[in-house]
Amino acid sequence: MTKLKCFCICFFSAMMLYANMASPVQEGTLGTRPFISQYVHILHENLYITLHADFTTAQFEIEYIINAEKDGLQIPLLFYASEYYKDFQVTIDGQEIALQKQEYFWDVYGDDKEKLSNFEYLYNTDAKKSRTLENQFKYERNDRISLNDFLYFETDIAAGKHSIKVSYQATNWRYSHNRLNEDSFRYALAPAKYWKSFGILAITIDASKVQDKITINLGTPKSGEVDEISNYHFEKLPVDMIQITRIPTLSGFAKFLLNLETFWLAIILISFFIVFHVWKMHRFRKQYPFKPRSNTAILGTFIMPLLFVCMLLVSTFWIDEAIGKPYASGRESYGAFYEFLNLPKYVIVYIVFAILVDFMFKKRYIQR
Numbered sequence: 520m521t522k523l524k525c526f527c528i529c530f531f532s533a534m535m536l537y538a539n540m541a542s543p544v545q546e547g548t549l550g551t552r553p554f555i556s557q558y559v560h561i562l563h564e565n566l567y568i569t570l571h572a573d574f575t576t577a578q579f580e581i582e583y584i585i586n587a588e589k590d591g592l593q594i595p596l597l598f599y600a601s602e603y604y605k606d607f608q609v610t611i612d613g614q615e616i617a618l619q620k621q622e623y624f625w626d627v628y629g630d631d632k633e634k635l636s637n638f639e640y641l642y643n644t645d646a647k648k649s650r651t652l653e654n655q656f657k658y659e660r661n662d663r664i665s666l667n668d669f670l671y672f673e674t675d676i677a678a679g680k681h682s683i684k685v686s687y688q689a690t691n692w693r694y695s696h697n698r699l700n701e702d703s704f705r706y707a708l709a710p711a712k713y714w715k716s717f718g719i720l721a722i723t724i725d726a727s728k729v730q731d732k733i734t735i736n737l738g739t740p741k742s743g744e745v746d747e748i749s750n751y752h753f754e755k756l757p758v759d760m761i762q763i764t765r766i767p768t769l770s771g772f773a774k775f776l777l778n779l780e781t782f783w784l785a786i787i788l789i790s791f792f793i794v795f796h797v798w799k800m801h802r803f804r805k806q807y808p809f810k811p812r813s814n815t816a817i818l819g820t821f822i823m824p825l826l827f828v829c830m831l832l833v834s835t836f837w838i839d840e841a842i843g844k845p846y847a848s849g850r851e852s853y854g855a856f857y858e859f860l861n862l863p864k865y866v867i868v869y870i871v872f873a874i875l876v877d878f879m880f881k882k883r884y885i886q887r
Contacts, residue, residue, distance in 0.1 A: 560586040561711075562680070562718040568704070572728040573845075574765050576688050577704050583683040584718070590677050607687040611674055695848035698777065698838070702845070703764040711756055722751040724763065732766040767846035776838045781851060784838070785830040792826055800873070801880050808884035816877040824865035831858050 563584040570577045609616045694701040711717055725748045726733050732746055737757055740749035751757075769777070776784065796819040803815040835855040839847040 560588070560716040560718070561714055562586055562716075564718065564720050566706070566720070566722045567725070568706070568723070568763070569725045570704070570729050570733070570763065572730065574702055574729055574731065575691055575845075577691070577763075579685075579687055579689055579706070581685045583685075585681050585683060587676050587678050587681065591675065608685070610684045611676065612681055616674060695850045698848055698851050699767055699842065699846055700848045701764060703762050705763075706761040707759065708756055708761060709759040717755065720751075720753040720757075722753070722761070724749050724751075726763075729765070731768045734764045734766060736760075736762045736764075767842070769842060769846065773838075773841040773843070776841050781831060781834045781838060781855070784834040785827060788830045788834065789823070789827045793823065796823060797876055800877055804877065804880035804884050808881060813877045813881075816873040820866065820870045820873050824862055824869050827865055827869075828858050828862055831855055 561583055565582040567580040568577055569580075689704060691702045691704055694703075708720075722737065724735060724745075726745065727747050729746070735745055735749065737751050741752045743749040779787075796815075799815045800813060800819070803813050807813075832855050835851050839849060839851075
């Protein structure tokens, strides 16, 4: 009974580990439009994104042409800036603005309804309790935005037009939901739903240094090429989230192995050993047709299933190596080790196969 309990504990622990594999999402910078005071109009926005050659970082430069309805000390912009790489800077009319500590924002202004009255769409009693906002992402995942991740500033601006520029370096997002990494940069346009007015949006994406092909979920550019420098022009919100995704560049051999998949590649590799084992069983029965058991068949029923699991490991590592970095996620290689849990199933299947083959050879040589 003790041995049975020990086996059950080990087995279910392995199953729990299998189900609790590491998250396939490696979060990068979620750039976003600012949340705007009700006294500020956005007349024009220029968004310029320069993708770096290795597609791990990108430079974001955004200019907002705003019109303030009144003078005075305000909080005209709230920036969500989670996991930005470095150099997050804001200037107003050419003057750099000192950003306040975001972790104190809601504590300082949470009870000051007058100052926060301009942001009632964003901040209310329920938000203060949860301190998070829901954000919808791809693959039906809901990610929570911590309100403490906002950057903000106070500034004494005069009524009229002003230029606000924001620049920072961003890191990419990586989604390893299958064998290939899906690398992308993201920029949320959704906050514009809460703006008092929506002006012209001009987007330029410079992908000229990127060696791989990319896709952009903004449709056909107004001018330029997606893989070079593309320009877009909108007068309404095109998408909630801009997503620039890299398409991995794979060799013909890597594509062939991907289409073949790990299991069938392992089947091809193990087939050479199975043919050799069948030949050995044939030799044994030709020499000893009347023996009740075939030692060759019995030995193979233990060796072949174990060898097949090893072939699965070899196959997945081989495919990942053919794909190469940074495209191979290693996700399937990580899970391939759990194929040892299926070893009893493979043993049963091969026992049935070995019995049938040995029976055929035995019957053949007895009749002779």
